Amino acid sequence: MSDVHSQLALLQTNGVNLSTAELLRYQQLAKLFSLSPKRSPQARLAGSYLTKHKGRGMEFDEARHYQPGDDIRAIDWRVTARTGKTHTKIYREERERPVFLFCDFSPSMMFGTRLLTKSMQVAHICSLISWSAAAHGDKVGALLFNQSQHKEVKPLARKRAVLHICHELMDLHASSHEQVASREADVQAFADACARLRRLARPGSLVYLLSDFQHLGSAAQQHLSQLSRHCEVRAIIVDDPIEHTLPQTRAVQRVSVSDGINQQRWLLGDRKEEDTYQRWREQQNSAMEQSLKQANISRYHISAGLPLDTQIQGMQQERF
Numbered sequence: 001m002s003d004v005h006s007q008l009a010l011l012q013t014n015g016v017n018l019s020t021a022e023l024l025r026y027q028q029l030a031k032l033f034s035l036s037p038k039r040s041p042q043a044r045l046a047g048s049y050l051t052k053h054k055g056r057g058m059e060f061d062e063a064r065h066y067q068p069g070d071d072i073r074a075i076d077w078r079v080t081a082r083t084g085k086t087h088t089k090i091y092r093e094e095r096e097r098p099v100f101l102f103c104d105f106s107p108s109m110m111f112g113t114r115l116l117t118k119s120m121q122v123a124h125i126c127s128l129i130s131w132s133a134a135a136h137g138d139k140v141g142a143l144l145f146n147q148s149q150h151k152e153v154k155p156l157a158r159k160r161a162v163l164h165i166c167h168e169l170m171d172l173h174a175s176s177h178e179q180v181a182s183r184e185a186d187v188q189a190f191a192d193a194c195a196r197l198r199r200l201a202r203p204g205s206l207v208y209l210l211s212d213f214q215h216l217g218s219a220a221q222q223h224l225s226q227l228s229r230h231c232e233v234r235a236i237i238v239d240d241p242i243e244h245t246l247p248q249t250r251a252v253q254r255v256s257v258s259d260g261i262n263q264q265r266w267l268l269g270d271r272k273e274e275d276t277y278q279r280w281r282e283q284q285n286s287a288m289e290q291s292l293k294q295a296n297i298s299r300y301h302i303s304a305g306l307p308l309d310t311q312i313q314g315m316q317q318e319r320f
Helices: 002-011 020-032 078-082 118-135 158-178 181-200 218-229 270-292 308-317
Strands: 053-065 089-094 099-104 140-145 150-156 206-211 232-239 253-257 263-268 298-302
Touching: 002 308, 020 053, 020 118, 020 158, 020 308, 053 118, 099 118, 099 181, 118 140, 118 158, 118 206, 118 232, 118 298, 140 158, 140 181, 140 270, 150 158, 150 181, 232 270, 263 270, 263 308, 270 298, 298 308
Parallel strands: 099 140, 099 206, 206 232, 232 298
Antiparallel strands: 053 089, 140 150, 253 263
């Protein structure tokens, strides 16, 4: 237990409620996370994740002193008149790849048995990726949702984008604790969020899906399949240790568990019960992985039972 307390102190969190400090600390780790493309995007506007290239484009970058060979059509006459020296407008060709975050705060995410709830770990991952995008000069936006509401954050650049996302993360996460789990409502909310994501994510974007994917239905899978045709989509599956195997106990004991709707009695320490539970979990996890694979989405796994700091490297090793 003392080890858990020391890990929580390091993460500057209590494991349940989001704070500004714990999200800001990931700015220090941003350079450890890579946003490099893993595959060649299929959309016309994708595939250009290069260093920023200056040329005649759509976005003004800066004004500098005129140099021989510069296009006279690009002379900035206002700056020239103000300074008395000829200046040229330099434009930034929009070649950076927007990063878009899809953050699930459904009732099933408000669960944790070891270190953090899954929703807290999702917020930490969202913060890490946002700071990494800002450090690379990329625009970053987000769609945050729970069972009954959603928040859209338009892709912006630099620190202000990350701070906006962090503010919205804390706001929506705080309101998500009062949700009552409903399988039908949660599946519909997840599908609706996927439909919004298709509308919000520009072709060529890098999209991160942060969820436990327990409510991934056929409608949501169809939306994600369409999205992956024009964007690179990466799913980060956030789970809790108990969603793989039952806790180990020294003696056989019966405990009550609930998902907020249904209640069951589990026999901990019984080998037969443990084997049955593990087979069921493996079937559930395998079906979810197969659905994401069919949608042409890369899969990564993060545990809510361990600090994100220790899992960053593994999060970047793609699974097919």
